Amino acid sequence: MINPEDQDPLDKGSEKMETTTPSSLSSVAANAAAKKKPGSGALGVGLEARGIHAWFGDKLVLQNISLDFWSGTVTALIGPSGCGKSTFIRTLNRMHEFIPGAAMAGEVLLNGKDIYESGTDVTKIRLKVGMVFQKPNPFPSMTIADNVLAGLKLAQLKVANKDDLLEECLVRAGLWSEVKDRLSAYGGSLSGGQQQRLCIARSLAVRPEVLLMDEPCSALDPGSTLKIEETISELSSSMTIIIVTHNMQQAARVSDYTGFFLSDGGPGELVEVGPTSEIFSRPKDIRTENYVTGRFG
Amino acid sequence: MINSKVAVKPGKPWAATPRERALDLGAILLAAVGSFALVALSELKGKLAYAGVFFLLIIVINFIHNYLSRGIATAKDSIASTFAVAGVLITLLPITSIMFSIFERGKTGFKLNLFTSDMKLNGPNDPLNQGGLLHALTGSGIMVGIALIISLPIGILTAIYLTEIKGFFTRPIRFLVQAMSGVPSIVAGLFILSAIVFPITKTPSGLMGGLALSILMIPTIARTSEEVLLLIPPDLREAGIALGGTQWRTISQIVVPAAKSGLMTAIILGVARVAGETAPLVLVSGGGDALNLNPTSGPMGSFPFYIWKSFTFGTTESIARAWAGIFILLVLIFILFIAARLLGGDRKKK
16 A cells, blocks of 8 residues: 655645646646756656566567657657557556566666566556556546546545646546536546546546556547647646557657567567657668558558 | 428338238237147147147248248248247246246235234144244344355455456366355255354354355355456456556455446345255254344244245145245345346446
């Protein structure tokens, strides 16, 4: 169980909430401003993956992936199906180990500290590195409001004002105006796109530093996709976002950096990583060029 | 814009036309007449002969009728549907017949004093407006309640171990639970009798009855709950874990609430499983005729015991009492099932 007293980032989060004005929009702005302040560490490397290998049983599915993710940026991971992108981001918040038969090697440094170090409280890692899944998965037994605040309940965290947090998260996820009159309806009554934004709001409520998104729009229509992309750009100012996507236009639209994964039948490898504009205009590797221009994959 | 408010009406173009319905009815009538004729003309006798001939005739008539009007595929389909309908009827026949005869025979003995008095001062020859089954009603309620209090946490925790926590013991435990659900109820009674009643308490009591029933109830609740928990999508567990919940918090806050209605059904099935058990209660609960609300001492009556005892007396009055007891037990179980459906089904409406 987590004792809120030794939980610095979250404590800071709740203090911040007490001091900001009730108006959610200004609190978002205040948050963003606080994070952008030079010297607060916000512009450094948020998350570093070093030499990540991953196995399922005896099968090596990821080989030697090293990637830095900068705070306040969006990194897109692209590549054909089965090249290990999802497996990779699941190693970043220790969800990989949830799968029977999984194994891994390498280090993932969050604020300079390896999250796989023995003695690490894994639930705290997952509070700092949140995740949005491919399929919207709101909790069916909970209302919209309860869904957003579910993380607090699960991790047994206390906040001063739940209503403010609820509104803030829904505003940041771009869902507030659509659900503010029916917060006590069940999450399952929303459309697919709204459910996915509800899931984003839910992961924001525990104030993660990093947000992993595993093909968040693949089950959604273009309208909902656009809204989620807007949400991503809104959020990127205050946190590190890593998004896996099969949609290259999406990668080009939302991300600052892009990494290209590829597997030639064997384990997945990171072919190339760089600023998104470069990956899409003048990639260094011919395989990347073939992929982003649609010649294979 | 064209005014389409009047022009278009909702319809069901795929529904059967009156002519088709008349033909279907005609087929049934033809088969009925044919079966009467065949039974009268041949050596066949009895109700079963009518049913069997009718069944064969309706298959043939439907097949020909569908073949001529729609072709061979529909005709083959009609054979399968006829078998399915026959299956439903064969299932419903004994159930409705049992319900009907219980109601028919139970109503003579059904008097309001059944609910207010016990059989302490009344014998088998006493008129029906004296005595009652209050002791059986309370006894069954107390013993099933004790069984439920014991079995509910054990059963659900077992199911949680099997589906959520998993581990080295998953397979042997699943095997044991399945084996336990096949244990004859008298074995449960004998177990309590030899393990607790003889060596420790020396006397039968309601508590012993509750313990014996819980042995039967635990596997039912555990197995049904396991099936229910397996239906909860793994996404929800992942989402809970990814939000920083521990496994237990995720199970208790996400998985179990999501399975609430199914778990309710598991409980009801467990109660229904034991509410009519006679054998273990005959052995360990003592089965008194007097009202006893204390499960720790003295014999305690129960519905099945009351019914069994009343039947064995064999007098007109006591047999009427037995039927009334069966009727009330059945109605109680029925109410329980309806309650479970209502409690379990509320989510879908919202």
